[in-house]
Amino acid sequence: MSYTFQDIKEAIQTQFGTQVVVSENTALQQPQLVLSKESIKNVCLFLRDDNRFFFDQLSCLSALDNGPVKNTIEIIYHLYSIPFNLFFILKVEVERGDGKEDLPEVPSIVDVWRTADWHEREAFDMYGIKFSGHPDLRRILLPADWEGYPLRKDYTEQEYYHGIKVAY
Amino acid sequence: MFDTGKLKRGEIIINMGPQHPSTHGVLRLEVLTDGEIVKDVIPHMGYLHRCYEKHAEKLPYNQVIPFVDRMDYLAAMNSEHAYAMGVERMLGIDKDIPKRVEYIRVLVAELNRISSHFVAIGTYGLDIGAFTPFLWVMRDREHINRLLEWLSGARMLYNYIWVGGLFYDLPVGYEDRCKDFINYLKPKLIELQKVIIDNKIFIERTANIGVLPLDLAINYGITGPMLRGSGLKFDLRKVDAYSVYPEIDFDIPVGTGEMGTTGDCWDRTSVRVKECFESVRIIEQCLEKLTGEYKRTREFDPQALVPKKIRPKAMDFYVRAENPKGELGFFFRTTGNTDVPFRCKVRAPSFVNLSVLQAISKNVMIADLVAILGSFDIVMGEIDR
Numbered sequence: 001m002s003y004t005f006q007d008i009k010e011a012i013q014t015q016f017g018t019q020v021v022v023s024e025n026t027a028l029q030q031p032q033l034v035l036s037k038e039s040i041k042n043v044c045l046f047l048r049d050d051n052r053f054f055f056d057q058l059s060c061l062s063a064l065d066n067g068p069v070k071n072t073i074e075i076i077y078h079l080y081s082i083p084f085n086l087f088f089i090l091k092v093e094v095e096r097g098d099g100k101e102d103l104p105e106v107p108s109i110v111d112v113w114r115t116a117d118w119h120e121r122e123a124f125d126m127y128g129i130k131f132s133g134h135p136d137l138r139r140i141l142l143p144a145d146w147e148g149y150p151l152r153k154d155y156t157e158q159e160y161y162h163g164i165k166v167a168y
Numbered sequence: 169m170f171d172t173g174k175l176k177r178g179e180i181i182i183n184m185g186p187q188h189p190s191t192h193g194v195l196r197l198e199v200l201t202d203g204e205i206v207k208d209v210i211p212h213m214g215y216l217h218r219c220y221e222k223h224a225e226k227l228p229y230n231q232v233i234p235f236v237d238r239m240d241y242l243a244a245m246n247s248e249h250a251y252a253m254g255v256e257r258m259l260g261i262d263k264d265i266p267k268r269v270e271y272i273r274v275l276v277a278e279l280n281r282i283s284s285h286f287v288a289i290g291t292y293g294l295d296i297g298a299f300t301p302f303l304w305v306m307r308d309r310e311h312i313n314r315l316l317e318w319l320s321g322a323r324m325l326y327n328y329i330w331v332g333g334l335f336y337d338l339p340v341g342y343e344d345r346c347k348d349f350i351n352y353l354k355p356k357l358i359e360l361q362k363v364i365i366d367n368k369i370f371i372e373r374t375a376n377i378g379v380l381p382l383d384l385a386i387n388y389g390i391t392g393p394m395l396r397g398s399g400l401k402f403d404l405r406k407v408d409a410y411s412v413y414p415e416i417d418f419d420i421p422v423g424t425g426e427m428g429t430t431g432d433c434w435d436r437t438s439v440r441v442k443e444c445f446e447s448v449r450i451i452e453q454c455l456e457k458l459t460g461e462y463k464r465t466r467e468f469d470p471q472a473l474v475p476k477k478i479r480p481k482a483m484d485f486y487v488r489a490e491n492p493k494g495e496l497g498f499f500f501r502t503t504g505n506t507d508v509p510f511r512c513k514v515r516a517p518s519f520v521n522l523s524v525l526q527a528i529s530k531n532v533m534i535a536d537l538v539a540i541l542g543s544f545d546i547v548m549g550e551i552d553r
Contacts, residue, residue, distance in 0.1 A: 028484060057389055059488065076484065114389070126221070
């Protein structure tokens with residue numbers, strides 16, 4: 001049988017209690033489950049190893065900035081189960097911080113799926129999200145000494161980079 | 169980066185790239201070597217970063233398509249197809265697209281798939297010292313480039329598949345030229361198979377090299393010919409059955425470890441060569457439909473369904489499709505009150521596929537590192553975006 005969004009949500013709640021689920025967004029064409037950030041790693045491990053679901057593939061990990069007004073950053077995990085052809089979407093919402101010293105922190109899921117390694121580095125590079133427990137959290141696409149996090153909505157580029165004018 | 173203070177006796181750090189022909193673009197590999205042995209390797213990228221995702225947040229949906237072309241510049245049609253499909257699904261018009269449009273899309277996407285695989289196979293031959301197949305595939309790829317140029321005016325970056333339709337119908341006589349090309353290509357593919365994957369020297373060079381076990385591949389999120397080379401029959405064209413692929417009969421070649429171990433470089437290359445044969449089958453069936461059931465009519469307008477204003481409702485949407493390199497995914501966040509995406513993240517297959525390099529190239533020879541990297545078939549435009 002094929003499990004629905006509600007089945008998987010209930011399985012998570014029986015395993016970890018109801019408090020891990022912050023909210024759910026089932027009105028969407030692709031429903032999402034919003035989790036508390038502390039629980040994300042254990043839930044991922046559970047979903048990967050539970051023999052009802054076997055979410056063995058992390059399709060995509062996207063970060064998303066809601067801008068300074070809403071003041072949140074979202075991290076969206078697209079899970080896919082090859083044996084059962086199931087999709088599941090998890091989401092974590094955190095405060096976005098000021099983008100300089102104060103950066104949001106989310107547990108890394110590199111130990112669950114190695115795919116997350118480079119995706120989390122990219123999210124760190126572009127949004128300044130610190131993934132605690134990540135083995136090698138460096139910038140991946142931008143130079144190591146670049147300032148700021150370009151995909152944040154309030155990003156302004158630095159004026160000069162090694163004497164080169166940045167704005168064109 | 170490696171800590172130079174912790175080097176053991178005899179170990180040297182070597183930079184391979186970014187201007188190295190074997191790294192397939194501007195990829196820099198930082199290699200920790202002990203003599204001829206690679207102890208560890210760290211890929212560094214970003215030299216071709218063109219801020220796709222930032223650009224996409226500033227542009228209307230239809231204007232993003234040329235940027236999508238420039239990600240995987242060897243298979244632009246496939247990327248366009250995935251992107252257009254995603255936006256159409258968000259708009260809810262994906263079921264209304266005329267069959268002729270869908271068949272043309274699949275036809276050009278498969279032509280492009282062959283051309284992308286040709287580059288992969290040809291340059292892989294170059295990497296490990298076979299020059300002939302490179303010239304052969306470039307000669308045959310030229311025919312595909314010309315066919316697609318006739319269609320769209322561009323040789324590599326087409327902007328041909330639009331949201332809701334196509335830029336233009338097939339030119340008159342296109343189907344016949346395609347048929348001629350397919351008839352020309354079939355014996356050439358057999359030649360290519362003989363000169364590459366059945367070649368004794370090639371087998372000796374690639375069998376048992378760079379073995380990627382299936383569990384590791386899945387954990388790293390590997391998709392496309394690499395995953396199938398590791399022995400899993402997984403193709404999104406079959407699994408998701410998007411576009412008109414369910415109406416078309418084709419097989420999914422997988423690696424079986426025929427020449428060595430399942431998931432070695434030979435398996436990956438052989439999957440690509442066999443996929444070219446399958447693409448030829450798909451193209452033949454498309455041409456049959458395009459000249460029969462869905463043939464050209466005077467009334468047919470490929471732009472009939474192209475929306476004047478592309479404004480999807482507020483939602484999060486993930487769409488994926490099978491590119492020559494693997495699963496290409498687009499993640500959209502739309503707000504419902506603008507024509508530009510709020511967020512357009514790309515899950516690039518090459519990006520994910522490359523991440524496994526470090527895991528499977530420990531304690532191999534330097535020459536084998538080139539062989540392993542070549543068998544991944546990466547495109548830097550897609551990794552750096």
